[in-house]
Amino acid sequence: MIIKKNTLAAALATGITLLAAGAASAEVLFWSTQARPVEEAQAMRDQVLSGFSGDVDFQPSENGPWLTRVDAETQAGSGKIGVLGSLHGNLISLSDNLADMSDIGVDGVNSAFLELGKLGTDQQKYIPWMQATYIMAANKKALEHLPEGADINALSYDQLIEWAKTMAEKTGSPKFGFPAGPKGLKHRFFQGYMYPSYTNSMVTKFRSPEAELAWNKFKELWSYTNPGSPNFSFMQEQLLTEEVWVAFDHTARLADAFNTRPDDFVAFPAPAGPTGRGFMPVVVGIAVPDTAPDMAESKALVSYLLEPATQIETLRATNFFPVVDVELPDDMPAAVRMSGAAIATMSGSADANPGLLPVGLGDLGGKFNAVYVDSFERIVLAGQDVRTVLDDQADALRKLMEEAGAPCWAPDVASEGACPVD
């Protein structure tokens, strides 16, 4: 028993020493939900943040712990986190506890993104940090099955379906892949790609006849889609194993395929539908919480992250593109060159129809995504009647929009008050 007591005392002493050591460090804690994959985190530390004048402790974290920790520090009124890095959707729910960053120089930063960063207030709640979007990728073996006369840089959804069908028939197994897995970003496809392409809307025309057509088209595509798709979350994996030849996903989730075997893959824009080529830019922001231990140092880090040279290093590290005007050097990784070209073609195409990330939903963002994911699961996976499901889900969507009181965002026409669901 005496031994046990001593060990206990030693343990207590260790705990207290560690406490003291923790309080003494003057690093800026960078608490991020981005650059989570271990290689990206390593590159953030070694290549991006090492150039900052002070010390930075970069800690990537999953959404759950990330948000819980920030909430805890806010409620406790003091904390260790110096800088927050996360998606627009996550930062919205923290709006009341973010410091105003209007005093940070933002020359050359994309003005539409800056406006998003105000989160509907007159303060600069977050500053855009980097951006990405979703594109298509194909194994070069798939190209010979392209429908006659189809231009890969100007595909339509009908051509994509035909392509997927030909591949399935010629090779004996479905070769189109879709990230419908638990961590897959399928909801962004429906919100930012399918709906804008077929209805020129994301919310208002949710249950329109055009939307019904879109879902039926998607069901058709699904019949030529790799049946493993409900398990796929990072299409780079299935592209590399060649389980899948053609796929839709986030640029950062295709990067490994492009970088590993740049000569075997092509990147190309998302297809177009009757109302244009819908696509969704993704904005990642940086913010400083009110409880930051050293406000000046935190803001200095934010400024540093906006410098063109840092933005280019960040692109190398994470495959997320700069939000400031920069001249990209020639020696960028393959994924950056390939996705960059595809994004430029997509956003520069005559029929481009960008759909923004949800604005003004506050912490209802998760429920908003659930409307689209539930529709997908009921219509496509469970085979329920499209009309019935859309009517059901439209009620849920309407209730949610009214609860949030959020006006419409692109491509829906701006509205007075809550965005209507027809």
Added chain:
Amino acid sequence: MSEAHRFGSGPVQAAGPWSRYLFTGAVVVLCLWVLVPIYLLLVNTLSSPEAVATYPKRALPEFDTQSLAFFMNYAGVGQALWNSIKVATVTMILSIGAGAPAGYALSRFDFRGKDTFRVLVLMTRAFPLPLLALPLAVLYIRIGLDDSILGLALVHTTLALPFAVLITFSLFSGIPIELEEAAWTLGCNRFQAFIKVILPLVLPGIAASAIFAFVISWNEVFAAAVLTIEHRTLPAFLLQGLAESPLHLKFAGGAVLVLPALLFIFLVRKYLFSMWGIANR
């Protein structure tokens, strides 16, 4: 099979050849159940990224250490491993320090609310950690326990305590009270009787339940991810990014997480066997 011969006259043999095949088959299936995933994990860990991404999979590793080398150089892995060991050790000490006396009391004394207490001990496992983590973190920040080894170990102790109490309860219950009474008649007081008679008998079992506490702490992620920032444990540190990393790093990271625990279990296996009543060999 040599084991089976040695115990040839046991109940297994007596039940006829078919049940013996069934028994052997079940043993083989159970062993494969555990060993095949670990084997695949090791093969893929020791293969080059290209080999990991191709089908069919190789049966033998190429002994390419590229993926493992990444983790060896990954900033903070060593520190996180050390933190994990510290937290798990403190958890082990605290949960046995509090759990063994509780188990002894439950088995030796009758008191009001004994049954309620046994249920209440289990109740600590009824609340999901993501629900508790927020108020806990707020409290920890306010009282200064935040981001410390001790703070996290206290949470892990709460998780491990029910097992410590219930395992030690059954250990003490398995030892006849007459042994203690005999010691008392020979001049020992209660404490001396415990130390000289009971403790040597239950020590292997206590060690086993301590190992259990160690493993519970080692595997816990959510509380660790919220309550520690600069002193992260290995699972909290690695798992945050592993799910989204390329396949070859997932395998290597998995191995980095699994191997220390396997090694630990291997080193202390004789105590585990004693918990299950198998003689030391």
